[in-house]
Amino acid sequence: MASQDVRPEDLSAAAQAAYQRGDRQGALALLAQAERAAPQDKALKLQRAMISRTLGDFTGALAALDEALNIDPYDYVALLSKAAIVERVSGERAAAAIYRNALVIAPPDEELPAGLRAPTARAREVAARTQAALEDHLKARTDAVKADVSGAARRRFDESIGVFAGRTKVYTQEPLLLHYPRLPAIPFYDRSLFPWFGELEAATDTIRGELEGALAAAKDDFAPYIAYPKGTPVNQWGELNHSRRWSSFFLWKDGARQDGACKLCPQTAALLERLPLAYQPSYAPTAMFSALDPHTRIPAHTGSTNVRLLCHLPLILPGPARFRVGAETREWKMGEAWVFDDTIEHEAWNDADQLRVILILDIWNPLLEPEEQELVKALLAARLEFFSAS
Numbered sequence: 001m002a003s004q005d006v007r008p009e010d011l012s013a014a015a016q017a018a019y020q021r022g023d024r025q026g027a028l029a030l031l032a033q034a035e036r037a038a039p040q041d042k043a044l045k046l047q048r049a050m051i052s053r054t055l056g057d058f059t060g061a062l063a064a065l066d067e068a069l070n071i072d073p074y075d076y077v078a079l080l081s082k083a084a085i086v087e088r089v090s091g092e093r094a095a096a097a098i099y100r101n102a103l104v105i106a107p108p109d110e111e112l113p114a115g116l117r118a119p120t121a122r123a124r125e126v127a128a129r130t131q132a133a134l135e136d137h138l139k140a141r142t143d144a145v146k147a148d149v150s151g152a153a154r155r156r157f158d159e160s161i162g163v164f165a166g167r168t169k170v171y172t173q174e175p176l177l178l179h180y181p182r183l184p185a186i187p188f189y190d191r192s193l194f195p196w197f198g199e200l201e202a203a204t205d206t207i208r209g210e211l212e213g214a215l216a217a218a219k220d221d222f223a224p225y226i227a228y229p230k231g232t233p234v235n236q237w238g239e240l241n242h243s244r245r246w247s248s249f250f251l252w253k254d255g256a257r258q259d260g261a262c263k264l265c266p267q268t269a270a271l272l273e274r275l276p277l278a279y280q281p282s283y284a285p286t287a288m289f290s291a292l293d294p295h296t297r298i299p300a301h302t303g304s305t306n307v308r309l310l311c312h313l314p315l316i317l318p319g320p321a322r323f324r325v326g327a328e329t330r331e332w333k334m335g336e337a338w339v340f341d342d343t344i345e346h347e348a349w350n351d352a353d354q355l356r357v358i359l360i361l362d363i364w365n366p367l368l369e370p371e372e373q374e375l376v377k378a379l380l381a382a383r384l385e386f387f388s389a390s
Helices: 008-021 024-037 042-054 058-071 076-090 092-104 114-142 151-165 197-202 204-217 259-264 266-274 370-388
Strands: 246-253 287-292 296-301 308-316 321-325 328-331 338-340 346-350 356-364
Touching: 008 024, 008 042, 024 042, 042 058, 042 076, 058 076, 076 092, 076 114, 092 114, 114 151, 197 204, 197 266, 197 308, 204 259, 204 266, 204 308, 204 356, 246 259, 246 266, 259 266
Parallel strands: none
Antiparallel strands: 246 287, 287 356, 296 346, 308 338, 308 356, 321 328, 321 346
């Protein structure tokens, strides 16, 4: 058979046989012939890269891998192999970005072939170590500059370092209902925006007393907060769906005052009526006592709209209880309220051995002008009207 009639796959097989006999140069010659016949065959490039690497020709191996990636930039094996060679030639820091790119397209762990498990673990190790070293370096070099910076500015800057180093996820607003443009994604809002905090926090003991009365008189009215009907995808809520491990006692619900609950808690209700609750008929406000059982976690989730924010006031804190919004995690403290944007991913833990209860209420986003509040109410009412029409 004339040499020009030899198929590339036959030449590849012959090259593999030569390689196994120890004739690596002969294998490369056969591959060169195969590539002339099939210049866009990615597998031939990868085979040449492997043989070049075993010969110690890292430059040739990288050239072959780059040719393979020109054909298919999303080839996981090629990217992983390239990163490993760059690491060997130039060190971890030079390889880290290539490893990270490879990990973005890595198959799920359960689908990884056995031969790729160790290289994938190495990729994760190098990427994580490099990111941590970069973050430490950035912090060390900027500590002196930020010595006089405090409060929100320092928190923003510290978070930016983690983002810049690739160690901190960027959290954005992900509202389930309405995204109102040009409102910033702020996890926890500055206390100075809420001059009524003083009145609310001063009433902590009074509110807690009425909560304890409600727990004693109407415990059965603390209903599961998550209550999806049968046939509805529950996603992350499987463990808490219809579970009293996370229960709520509503004072306002979807914009409607719950008169029976407010009668049990008259001073709390009166206080709430003096606060800037986000009145949006049929949507908001919601104000409630939120009870979380011991050693229970509320999984990560997002809320309905950024036109309103949520305020928390802790009432019963028997021990450690954490709350995360975006990249910032805080511990509740008795007598201290906070306001956060619940359209940013958030989650909560009760790590204590007893029940944890907080007061939650909807308030208007203070960055909205009063006229915008009216516009938003009209907008939501129009949506409700549209979907209510027969």
